[in-house]
Each structure stands twice: as C-alpha cells, then as structure tokens.
Amino acid sequence: MGTTTFIEGSIAVAKTIGVCRPQVISAYPITPQTHIVEHLSELVAEGELKTEYVNVESEHSAASVVLGASATGARAYTATTSQGFLLMIEVLFNIAGMRLPIIMTCVNRAVSAPINIWNDQQDSLTARDSGWIQLYAEDNQEASDMHLQAFKIAENKDIMLPVMVCMDGFVLTHSFEPIELISQEDADKFLPPYKPQYYLNPKNPLSFGTMVGPDGYMETRYFLEKTMRDSQQVISDVAAEFHNQFGRFHGGLIDTYKVEDATHVFVAMGSVIGTLKDIVDEQRAKGQKIGVLKIRSYRPFPKDEIYKALNHVREIIVLEKAISLGYGGILANEIKSVFYGKPKTPKINGYIIGLGGRDITIDTIHHVIKDAVNTSFEEKFIGLNEALIK
Amino acid sequence: MNKNTHFKRYLKLDVLPTPWCPGCGNGIVLKTICQSFDELDLPKNGTVVVSGIGCAGRSAGFFDLDSVHTAHGRALPVAEGIKYANDALTVVVVSGDGDLLGIGGNHLLHAIRRKTDITVICYANEIYAMTGGQVSPITPHNTKTLTTPDGNPDYPTDIQSLFGYHNCFFARTTAYHLGHMKKCITEALKFKGFSFVEVRTMCIVNYGRRLGYKNSNEMLLNFKDVYKMNDNAEELAPDEIGIIRVNTDGHR
Ligand SMILES: Cc1ncc(C[n+]2csc(CCOP(=O)(O)OP(=O)(O)O)c2C)c(N)n1
Ligand SMILES: [Mg+2]
Numbered sequence: 001m002g003t004t005t006f007i008e009g010s011i012a013v014a015k016t017i018g019v020c021r022p023q024v025i026s027a028y029p030i031t032p033q034t035h036i037v038e039h040l041s042e043l044v045a046e047g048e049l050k051t052e053y054v055n056v057e058s059e060h061s062a063a064s065v066v067l068g069a070s071a072t073g074a075r076a077y078t079a080t081t082s083q084g085f086l087l088m089i090e091v092l093f094n095i096a097g098m099r100l101p102i103i104m105t106c107v108n109r110a111v112s113a114p115i116n117i118w119n120d121q122q123d124s125l126t127a128r129d130s131g132w133i134q135l136y137a138e139d140n141q142e143a144s145d146m147h148l149q150a151f152k153i154a155e156n157k158d159i160m161l162p163v164m165v166c167m168d169g170f171v172l173t174h175s176f177e178p179i180e181l182i183s184q185e186d187a188d189k190f191l192p193p194y195k196p197q198y199y200l201n202p203k204n205p206l207s208f209g210t211m212v213g214p215d216g217y218m219e220t221r222y223f224l225e226k227t228m229r230d231s232q233q234v235i236s237d238v239a240a241e242f243h244n245q246f247g248r249f250h251g252g253l254i255d256t257y258k259v260e261d262a263t264h265v266f267v268a269m270g271s272v273i274g275t276l277k278d279i280v281d282e283q284r285a286k287g288q289k290i291g292v293l294k295i296r297s298y299r300p301f302p303k304d305e306i307y308k309a310l311n312h313v314r315e316i317i318v319l320e321k322a323i324s325l326g327y328g329g330i331l332a333n334e335i336k337s338v339f340y341g342k343p344k345t346p347k348i349n350g351y352i353i354g355l356g357g358r359d360i361t362i363d364t365i366h367h368v369i370k371d372a373v374n375t376s377f378e379e380k381f382i383g384l385n386e387a388l389i390k
Numbered sequence: 391m392n393k394n395t396h397f398k399r400y401l402k403l404d405v406l407p408t409p410w411c412p413g414c415g416n417g418i419v420l421k422t423i424c425q426s427f428d429e430l431d432l433p434k435n436g437t438v439v440v441s442g443i444g445c446a447g448r449s450a451g452f453f454d455l456d457s458v459h460t461a462h463g464r465a466l467p468v469a470e471g472i473k474y475a476n477d478a479l480t481v482v483v484v485s486g487d488g489d490l491l492g493i494g495g496n497h498l499l500h501a502i503r504r505k506t507d508i509t510v511i512c513y514a515n516e517i518y519a520m521t522g523g524q525v526s527p528i529t530p531h532n533t534k535t536l537t538t539p540d541g542n543p544d545y546p547t548d549i550q551s552l553f554g555y556h557n558c559f560f561a562r563t564t565a566y567h568l569g570h571m572k573k574c575i576t577e578a579l580k581f582k583g584f585s586f587v588e589v590r591t592m593c594i595v596n597y598g599r600r601l602g603y604k605n606s607n608e609m610l611l612n613f614k615d616v617y618k619m620n621d622n623a624e625e626l627a628p629d630e631i632g633i634i635r636v637n638t639d640g641h642r
Contacts, residue, residue: 028493028536029524038524045540055537055544058463058493083443083462112461279537296429310587 002180002246009037009140010023011104012179013165015220016144017185018049020103020151022077024069026054026062030084030119032169033107037079059084063091070100071208072097073199075151082109087122089130095162096131098208100192101154102162103147108270108321109169112355115283118357119169120321121270125298125330131224133163133231136269139178143167148182148190149238155194156238159231161224165297168271170357180248181343190245215346228300235297246295251298253302255294256309258284262291264372265310268319268337269295272353272360274321279365295331310346317372318350319365328352329379350379357381397424400434403456410445413597413606414566414592419513420449420567423484426575437480442494445520445593446486446513463494470506480579481508488518488561491527491547501584509578510586513551515593523596534600549588550626550634559585561633562626565592574633581636590617591633591642 005012009283014036017025025044026141027037043049054070056062059080066076080088085106095102106124108118124134133153137143143165150163167173183192198206212220237251242248259265266276276292283290293309295302310316318332327333332350349372354360364383371380401424427437435453441450443462460468465483473481478589483490490498490512501508517535518524525535528549531539552611553560559581561574571589578585585611592609605608621632 029521031521034524036519038522039536039620041538044541045538057527099471112458115459 002182002186004178004180006176006179008035008165008174008176009143009177011173012181012306013038013147013167013173013183014043015231016102016187017077018043018146019182019184020191021075021193022051022103023074023078024054024066025078026038026065026069026076027080027180028055028056028059028084029064030059030081031086032109032173033079033081035173035341036105036107040257043214048362051191051339052156059087060091060133062277063095066102067091067095067098067100067215068103070095071200073194073196073201075155075194076100076102077104079105079107081107082111082117082123082282086126089127089197092127092130092132092308094209096224099198100162101151101160101161101378103150103154104162104164105147106164106166106172108166109256116356117169119171120355120357121166122355124166124321125166125322128299128330131161131228132299133161133228133235133297135163135165135297136295137165137172138173138250138255138256138271138273138294139358140167140172141179141248143172144179144181145200145248145250146244147185148175149242151191152238152241153231153234156234156319157197157229159234160197161231163339166270171271181247182246186245188360191240212373216363223271232297232300232305233299251294251296252298254309257279257292257294259291259293259309259313261289263289263314264317265290265294265313265315266319267295267310267315267331268292269298269331270317270321272321275360275362275365276331279362282362283369301334306335309335310338311342311344313346315372316346316348317368318348319368320350321354323355332379348386349375349377352379352381353383398422398425398497400424400453400455402452403484405452407451409448411595413592413594414445415440415593415606415610416445416449416513416567418565419511419571419589419591421450422571423482423511423575424453425572430579432579433481436478437482438469438472439482440465440472440483442464442485443520444486444489444518446484446515447489447520448518449484458460463489463497464492464512465489466497466501466508469508470504473506473508477507481512482579483508483632485510485512486519487514487516489526491549495527495547500551500582502553502558505556505558505584507583508585509575509576509581510584511575512586512588512589512595514549514588515591515597516546517593517594517612518599519596519600523593523600535597536567548628549586553634554586555587556637558583560588561586562588562590562614562631564617564631565591566610567617567631568633570619573619577633592625595640
C-alpha cells in the first residue's frame with residue numbers, strides 16, 4: 001500500500017517518476033520545474049533510483065537525449081516548462097513522429113516576452129498539434145498518479161505515442177498537500193517493464209526519422225491522427241484500471257462535478273478546477289444549478305464525451321489561461337466545435353483569465369458569472385488592471 | 391557627480407538596488423563595466439547592452455542605455471544582429487556562464503569564427519544561480535550542486551580553448567582583482583573584433599554556502615589566493631588571470 005505524506009507537488013511527482021523505473025532521465029533546469037529534476041537527481045545520487053541521469057546544456061538537448069534513449073528501447077523521461085518547452089518543440093514533433101513513448105512533465109508557465117515565470121497554460125497549448133497526448137492535472141494527487149498512468153498509455157503497443165502531463169507551475173508544483181504516494185510494489189504491478197517492438201538493435205537494424213517524400217509522408221500523419229483517436233479508449237481504460245488497483249479516480253478523458261442536472265457549466269483544465277468546485281458548492285447553496293467539466297485529456301480532444309456530458313446544458317462558461325492571438329480563447333473555440341451540427345447549441349462564453357500568474361480568486365469567478373449571465377460574446381479578458389489599459 | 395561617481399551615469403539609479411542577493415559578486419562586475427564605459431567615455435546614445443537569461447542576465451535592465459533582454463542563450467546572435475544592422479554602435483553582451491557557454495554555447499563558437507566586433511562580459515560564477523544552483527558548464531569536476539548531489543561527473547569547459555587559433559580577444563579576471571578587471575574590460579571594448587572577458591565572480595547563496603564557504607568575502611579572498619596574474623601570455627593556466635596575447639596579423 002502507498003503511504004500518505006504531506007509533500008510538495010514537485011517532490012510527489014519526482015517520487016512517482018522514480019517508481020516508474022525510467023532508464024534514462026535528461027533535463028535542463030528552469031523555474032518552476034527545478035524541484036522535480038533536482039529531487040530525481042537526489043534519488044539517483046542516493047542509489048534509490050537506478051537510472052542514467054543526464055545533465056545537459058539545453059532543453060533541445062534534453063529532448064534529444066530522451067529521443068535517443070527511447071529509440072534504443074529504454075524508458076525515458078524529461079521535464080520542462082515555458083521557454084524550455086518552446087525550445088523543445090522541434091524535437092517534440094520528432095518524438096511523436098518516431099512514435100516514441102516518452103513521458104514528460106510540462107509544468108505550465110507563461111512564455112516570453114516579457115519574461116514571466118508565473119503560471120498560465122500558454123506553453124503546452126502551443127504544442128497542441130505536435131502529436132503528444134496532453135493530460136492536465138487538477139491537484140497534486142492527480143498529477144502524481146497521472147504520471148504512472150501516462151507510461152501505461154504511451155507504451156500500449158497500439159498507441160506508442162509520447163504523453164505530457166501538464167501541471168500548473170507554482171500553484172501545484174510548489175504547494176504542499178497530503179499525497180498518497182505509490183509504492184514500488186504497486187507501481188510494478190500496474191506498469192510492467194517496457195517491451196519495445198521497434199528499437200535500435202544492431203542485430204535487426206532500423207532507421208528512425210529518415211526522409212519520406214510526398215509518396216508517404218501524409219500517411220504518417222494519418223496514422224498519428226488515427227492513433228490519437230484510438231488513444232481515447234486507452235486513456236479511459238487506464239484510468240479505470242488505476243481506479244481498480246488504487247481506489248482513486250480523477251476522471252478518464254474528462255471528469256464532471258455536479259453536471260448531471262446543471263443548467264450552467266464551467267469548462268476548464270488544471271488547478272483552477274478546484275476553485276470552480278468551491279464556487280459550484282457556493283452557488284448551489286443559493287439554488288443555482290451549476291457544475292464543472294474538467295478536461296483531463298486535451299489531446300486527444302474528447303468531443304463525444306464532452307457532448308454527452310453537456311448536451312442538456314443551457315449555458316457553458318469556458319475559462320482558460322491561454323490565448324490564440326488573433327483568434328481568441330483556444331479551449332472556448334474547441335468547445336464550440338463540439339456542438340457543430342448538433343440539434344441544439346448552448347450559449348458558450350469564453351473567458352481568458354490568470355495570464356502570467358494573475359490571481360484567480362473567488363471574486364474573479366463571481367465577476368465571470370455576473371458577466372456571463374448578462375452577455376453573449378466571443379471571448380473576454382477578466383481581471384485586467386484597468387489602469388494599465390487606459 | 392565627481393570623478394569617482396561619474397560611472398553612475400551609465401546606470402538606472404532609480405531601479406537600484408538590484409535584486410541580487412547580499413554577497414553576490416555581480417554588483418562588483420556591473421560597477422566595473424560602467425567604470426570602463428566611463429573611462430572610454432562611451433556615448434550613451436551609441437552603446438547597446440544585450441543579456442540572456444539568468445542573474446547575470448538581469449544586468450541589461452540596470453544600464454541607462456538601450457538594452458535587450460533576450461531568450462536564454464541567445465544574447466550573442468541578437469547582439470550580432472544589432473551590430474550588423476548598425477556598425478556605429480558599441481555592442482556589449484553581459485551574461486552568465488550557463489547562458490553563454492551552456493544553452494548558448496553553439497553561438498559562441500560561431501561568433502568567434504565570424505569575429506563579430508562585439509564585446510562579451512561573462513559573469514563566471516560556476517553555477518546556474520538564478521534557478522537555484524544547478525550544475526553549469528564550468529562547475530568543476532566532482533563539485534556538488536543541486537543537480538549533481540554526488541559531485542559533478544563532468545569536466546568544466548576551458549573557455550579560452552574555444553578561441554583556438556582564432557584571432558580574438560580573450561581575458562580572464564576575477565571580482566577580487568578590481569584594477570585588472572577594469573583593464574581587461576576596457577581593453578576588450580577597445581579591441582576591434584570579437585572580445586570576451588571571463589570574470590570569475592561569486593555566488594554565495596546558491597553555490598558557495600553549499601560548498602562550505604562561510605560568507606562571500608571568503609569566496610572573494612579565495613580568488614586572491616588562487617589566481618596569479620599573467621598578462622600577455624599565449625595561454626593561461628587554470629590558476630592564472632590575464633589578457634591573452636593577440637596577434638593582429640592573421641591567426642595565432
Ligand atoms: C530556454 C530556457 N531554459 C531554461 C531557463 C531557466 N534559466 C533561467 S536562468 C538559467 C541559468 C542561468 O545561469 P547563468 O547563465 O550561469 O546565470 P547566473 O544566474 O548564474 O548569473 C536557467 C537555466 C530559461 N529561462 N530558458
Ligand atoms: Mg552562472
């Protein structure tokens with residue numbers, strides 16, 4: 001059995017990665033990811049974790065090291081955030097294209113310029129088209145558990161796609177919560193050793209990433225897309241299996257809170273879900289039928305599940321910590337696409353909140369609710385400092 | 391302002407004090423850079439400072455000059471872009487060892503090769519200070535840091551060796567040797583071509599204290615004990631500071 005410990009989010013994640021027995025870890029430090037990789041290097045130094053830990057000169061190198069490691073059939077892990085994540089993007093596409101089941105933690109942080117080390121989700125959302133499965137954690141228990149699930153999803157022989165676990169910087173990584181840590185024995189039971197089907201092996205030489213021309217490239221994308229869709233079932237199954245073994249369920253592709261009879265539903269990803277649940281309880285006490293839908297799997301994007309959960313709802317309020325400049329809220333627009341061609345479309349309002357670490361308080365959400373009831377629009381920033389935009 | 395404080399005209403005094411920790415060596419280097427600017431009377435409207443990311447990288451924002459705070463590691467190509475666009479400008483890169491030699495190391499090789507006429511001041515504190523104290527490309531072998539808790543398994547980059555036969559300016563100095571540091575920086579600024587000054591400086595909070603130094607003064611005095619002056623040498627030994635002899639006629 002696991003033990004419950006009052007522990008920092010980053011340390012819990014590092015310990016979970018430890019029991020997943022990665023054979024190669026490579027990373028470059030960047031706030032607020034540092035505590036994860038520092039703790040992993042400690043586990044290695046103390047002999048608790050038998051793995052090659054490689055300190056490299058940049059994130060581009062870290063991603064490349066895990067690519068190489070994974071191509072030999074090793075289980076490999078990296079972690080980064082923000083600028084480091086952006087620097088990795090070239091390699092992230094390579095990793096997905098080579099179908100390497102690497103796991104990484106993307107600690108969510110704003111991107112430059114201006115430089116800002118605080119939380120939003122612009123970094124990972126910028127790589128939504130890279131072919132990586134993207135999962136978003138609500139709290140540290142989920143972040144920790146999600147990593148074990150991630151390896152199992154990625155290494156499924158019908159999937160073979162990399163998975164990134166996204167967790168809000170500082171809000172999760174640096175906060176302390178009681179966490180049930182996963183024991184080595186339980187982890188081993190859940191996650192068997194990785195048995196690669198295709199890997200660099202001198203006895204059976206293979207080439208990874210070689211030139212494919214107009215005659216075959218499109219099919220590689222076709223299969224990536226097909227597998228992304230197939231992975232929905234696997235993500236749900238792995239969450240259920242985890243539930244069975246550990247008794248904890250954080251949702252499959254999505255999770256819902258008091259949505260069944262709701263007229264109004266918030267949709268969001270990551271740690272803000274906790275705040276929204278408090279608001280839901282508060283509003284329900286006043287007689288408002290309100291609920292929350294959490295997107296756990298952002299890629300693949302679970303359109304059907306979302307539709308099933310929300311088709312009875314009158315009004316949807318999407319909250320997001322990122323923006324597609326020149327287009328608007330990314331998630332809000334994807335939620336709208338869920339209802340395309342359906343008989344009935346709810347009112348969907350999108351709100352951009354919490355960019356660059358701007359606090360999201362209960363008041364912020366009250367402001368959103370007041371606004372949403374009275375208006376209908378494309379999207380809106382909430383929580384701007386009026387003095388700065390005059 | 392009198393003669394001794396005249397260098398302050400190159401600083402944004404209203405943004406001081408800097409966010410650097412008590413005991414940090416960066417302030418000493420920053421001041422010396424300004425003193426060199428002052429000695430050469432560099433025009434404020436003709437001098438640009440470019441930094442990457444890091445504690446050292448914060449420097450760009452403290453100069454009362456045009457400045458760019460680039461992405462981590464990219465100070466050099468940005469500075470080269472500025473210089474190639476406007477040759478009349480004096481372009482100075484002020485950044486850290488991790489920034490210039492780690493993530494930006496590739497750019498250094500090629501700036502040396504192109505001999506772009508810019509000056510680089512590297513705050514060489516042997517650590518990634520800003521992120522809390524992780525191993526850097528010049529952390530000595532076996533040294534403990536947050537990402538090498540068992541001691542650094544790797545060996546440090548010998549910065550001067552990157553300059554090889556290229557006809558660039560290279561100097562090593564320390565935060566202790568104030569007069570020497572100023573001479574190195576001034577000569578580097580005067581040099582036509584690519585110039586690089588490795589300034590050994592101290593980080594007590596995220597490095598020295600974990601190695602057993604009681605305070606930053608101890609680290610500073612250690613520079614005095616370790617380093618011997620050897621200007622105009624062909625090559626510096628690891629415990630030497632000095633300006634490497636530059637041949638103006640072709641390769642060295
Ligand atoms: C692409 C990218 N990766 C990582 C970081 C995080 N980071 C900020 S400063 C720094 C290290 C700076 O070290 P150094 O250049 O030696 O400067 P010092 O803080 O020691 O002065 C790192 C790794 C970043 N900002 N961008
Ligand atoms: Mg440094």
